[in-house]
Amino acid sequence: MERGAAMEGGAGMEGEPDSEAGAGEKLECHRERAEHEWKLWQGGQVRNTLHLISAVAQWILLLACLIYLGVHFLQPTKSDKVLWTHIRYTGESTEGAAVNLTAEFGPIQVRNGSVVVPCDGLYLVSLRSFIYQPRDGVKLKLTLQVTQKTTRSVPWEETVQGSESRVNLSTVLYLFEQDSITLWTSSHANISDLTFSLVLVGENKS
Structure with a gap:
């Protein structure tokens, strides 16, 4: 009986590292998945930021053109009237x-x-x-x-x-x-x- 108890105890001790290794692998998988999702989210944020910057730049260029035309339109010609x-x-x-x-x-x-x-x-x-x-x-x-x-x-x-x-x-x-x-x-x-x-x-x- 003592020998059987010892064997059971040994089997339990051998099983603990296996369970710890499995838990470690699961934790590593969760960590890698979280890092992957974080990188995807960062990439999406960068793309959104670039689209926003591009749209703002286009509006600024359009506004500059309108201001340029407006300033020249308001300037008097040699005949002091718009032709x-x-x-x-x-x-x-x-x-x-x-x-x-x-x-x-x-x-x-x-x-x-x-x-x-x-x-x-x-x-x-x-x-x-x-x-x-x-x-x-x-x-x-x-x-x-x-x-x-x-x-x-x-x-x-x-x-x-x-x-x-x-x-x-x-x-x-x-x-x-x-x-x-x-x-x-x-x-x-x-x-x-x-x-x-x-x-x-x-x-x-x-």
């Missing part, structure tokens, strides 16, 4: 011919369907229109062309497709005195409620 024009047009366009724009408001002149730039400077350009094409499926190219004497450039061009399309343009261009701005279409179309605005926001006084 601008506002055009409305509804009618047909002809392939190979410029749209016959006519001034509705503003001191900037329009000659033979072309807007004439009065002086060197930075201009805010806005164009809105609804275009109806009689032939569905035909691509129509709308082009804003700037001509100075014999030199021509295309600062904006858009291809629209479908029987009914809307066009929207808002941009800033540096233009030179006596530049002429015309609007062209690559095929016949009906143009409805076209509005075109040109505003001088920063004059070159050098």
Whole structure:
């Protein structure tokens, strides 16, 4: 009996290290899992922070652009008045011919369907229109062309497709005195409620 008790006691002592080792492994697994979850959480926080910084930087850049345009818009020109024009047009366009724009408001002149730039400077350009094409499926190219004497450039061009399309343009261009701005279409179309605005926001006084 003493020998049996001793054997049972020995078996119990041998089993204790095994149970302690198992507990240690479980504790290590919990610790590694906790560290992994902590690293994932930190990574998510870093990504969120970077997205927030990027969004704030974009808003700051947009605000700076608006302030820049606002300051130049409020500065008086040589003639102490803001130079601008506002055009409305509804009618047909002809392939190979410029749209016959006519001034509705503003001191900037329009000659033979072309807007004439009065002086060197930075201009805010806005164009809105609804275009109806009689032939569905035909691509129509709308082009804003700037001509100075014999030199021509295309600062904006858009291809629209479908029987009914809307066009929207808002941009800033540096233009030179006596530049002429015309609007062209690559095929016949009906143009409805076209509005075109040109505003001088920063004059070159050098």
